[in-house]
Amino acid sequence: MEAYENEYTQQRRRNLADIAALGFPPYPAGYDRTHSVSEIAATYGERSAEALEDEAVAVRVAGRIQAVNVMGKAAFIRFTDGAATLQAYLRKNELPEADWLLFKRLDLGDFIGVAGKLFRTKTGELSVHAEKLTFLSKAIIPPPDKHYGLQDIELRYRRRYADLIANRDARAAFVKRSRMIQAIRHFFDARGYLEVETPMLHPIASGATARPFVTRHNALDMPLYARVAPELYLKRLIVGGFEKVYEINRNFRNEGLSTRHNPEFTMLEFYEAYATYEDLMTLTEELLTEVVARVCGTETIPYGEATISFARPWRRLTMQEAIVTYWPQESRPTVADLADLAGVNRALERLALPVAPTAGYGKRLGELFEQVAEPNLIQPTFITRFPTELSPLARHADDDPNFVDRFELFIGGLECANAFTELNDPDEQRRRFEQQLAERARGDDEAMPLDADFIRALAYGMPPTAGEGIGIDRLAMVLTNQRSIRDVILFPHLRPEAPEAPPAPAAKTP
RNA sequence: GGGCCGUUAGCUCAGUCGGUAGAGCAACUGGCUUUUAACCAGUGGGUCGCAGGUUCGAGUCCUGCACGGCUCACCA
Numbered sequence: 001m002e003a004y005e006n007e008y009t010q011q012r013r014r015n016l017a018d019i020a021a022l023g024f025p026p027y028p029a030g031y032d033r034t035h036s037v038s039e040i041a042a043t044y045g046e047r048s049a050e051a052l053e054d055e056a057v058a059v060r061v062a063g064r065i066q067a068v069n070v071m072g073k074a075a076f077i078r079f080t081d082g083a084a085t086l087q088a089y090l091r092k093n094e095l096p097e098a099d100w101l102l103f104k105r106l107d108l109g110d111f112i113g114v115a116g117k118l119f120r121t122k123t124g125e126l127s128v129h130a131e132k133l134t135f136l137s138k139a140i141i142p143p144p145d146k147h148y149g150l151q152d153i154e155l156r157y158r159r160r161y162a163d164l165i166a167n168r169d170a171r172a173a174f175v176k177r178s179r180m181i182q183a184i185r186h187f188f189d190a191r192g193y194l195e196v197e198t199p200m201l202h203p204i205a206s207g208a209t210a211r212p213f214v215t216r217h218n219a220l221d222m223p224l225y226a227r228v229a230p231e232l233y234l235k236r237l238i239v240g241g242f243e244k245v246y247e248i249n250r251n252f253r254n255e256g257l258s259t260r261h262n263p264e265f266t267m268l269e270f271y272e273a274y275a276t277y278e279d280l281m282t283l284t285e286e287l288l289t290e291v292v293a294r295v296c297g298t299e300t301i302p303y304g305e306a307t308i309s310f311a312r313p314w315r316r317l318t319m320q321e322a323i324v325t326y327w328p329q330e331s332r333p334t335v336a337d338l339a340d341l342a343g344v345n346r347a348l349e350r351l352a353l354p355v356a357p358t359a360g361y362g363k364r365l366g367e368l369f370e371q372v373a374e375p376n377l378i379q380p381t382f383i384t385r386f387p388t389e390l391s392p393l394a395r396h397a398d399d400d401p402n403f404v405d406r407f408e409l410f411i412g413g414l415e416c417a418n419a420f421t422e423l424n425d426p427d428e429q430r431r432r433f434e435q436q437l438a439e440r441a442r443g444d445d446e447a448m449p450l451d452a453d454f455i456r457a458l459a460y461g462m463p464p465t466a467g468e469g470i471g472i473d474r475l476a477m478v479l480t481n482q483r484s485i486r487d488v489i490l491f492p493h494l495r496p497e498a499p500e501a502p503p504a505p506a507a508k509t510p
Numbered sequence: 511g512g513g514c515c516g517u518u519a520g521c522u523c524a525g526u527c528g529g530u531a532g533a534g535c536a537a538c539u540g541g542c543u544u545u546u547a548a549c550c551a552g553u554g555g556g557u558c559g560c561a562g563g564u565u566c567g568a569g570u571c572c573u574g575c576a577c578g579g580c581u582c583a584c585c586a
Binding site (some may be wrong): 008066069070071072074076090091092093094106108120123142146148151155157158166208211249253255260261370415471474484494496497 | 513523530536541547549554584585586
């Protein structure tokens, strides 16, 4: 017996057996609908009672039963297609006898088909006057509470199906996420970008500084890594002559979970030949204002306690300016103070922030930025002028090789995008990889491995290019006003459920 | 991995000072032919996350474990 069996499931199984005994197939194939519930609501939702009576609209519609009101020899059944609801009105003396008996054996959560004519009740609600009921499927397990939904956060993630049945908000967030991705595709397609798919299994886990998931290819007898980033493959395509490409797909990083991190997450990456990171700031403003307008219908959206405005232009700060701006206490440093290692160390000391002794100027500046500024970047803000040490794939700034032409976009305190003018000098790229290898040798397991074929690709010649990655999940968090990434990922990663206790020795299965 | 918090009926939640386990919804029985979280009357339903300990007595106190949430660390 299944672990979920109890008095409720047993009662429902008896009802199912009774339904079959009445001659209704217990799990029939298909149902010939004339409309979905949503289509009926959209088409006839405003139609007057008189108009409905004149038209005598006959429909066949199906859905999951949400609520039942029985009044002796008449009843209302509220059912849903997931998006909209409709009620059926039943009278015992107007239905085939078997259909009324079927009705008596229905449970909340079951699927039914209803054939009848649309009308309005005396309280004005659009309804189907049922002439024929069809049994479509049984819910053996009762649905969550019909008023309070499914509140248990663990069950909402583990049994997303139950969450989606019970909680309209959950469903709405995922619909919004889907529309967001649709709007992104529309934006890039309209600009002549080519959507591509690059490998998810990589022989080398490069393109981002992150610990990979490792697997094994049996036939080739070699390790493979679930990709941490598609970057190096997409740039190979720029070398190959596609001038504008984008990919929306999963990345995998073998790191901690949090409200902002899931081991697999969805990334949009796009690359455009002849563009610079500054062009991409403009493009990102255009992209997100268009997406927000299409998905939310406004330029301003709520996020937690804040209200986020996507009105352009968005603020732009260098990393150093952001640290100065959000310095939390007395003795605020100046941008000039943060120009060298000694100044950054003084700032770290003032805030009593610990850093790894091996960290150089760039990592220390980045740490300072993360602690001081990042949580405060609620309105869309571009942070520019990243240290080269943190950016092994980005082109150095023309005025200072210690910095690169890079920005990150923060919204709601979340890092939502990362972009730079690409390093396309193969010799410089090799030196950058070798620096990373040296850091790895010093014990930094976050350093990025060298990809020799990628360097060879650059040697074939890559045009000046800029590229960007946008975290789809985090963007979905902002647009749906969710504070946890698990609320915008349908099946977020959780530990496995504890195995069920073994059955009692006396219990015999027939 | 650390800290704090949580786990009670199918679901949502109470449970006081350690003294017989509660409610609403759901379910079951009966009534009701236009209800709106329908209503009326009645009934059944518990491994209080798991395992120990303290105690005459543990849902309640203590310890360990599991799972989850928040957070820190790690990490974009």
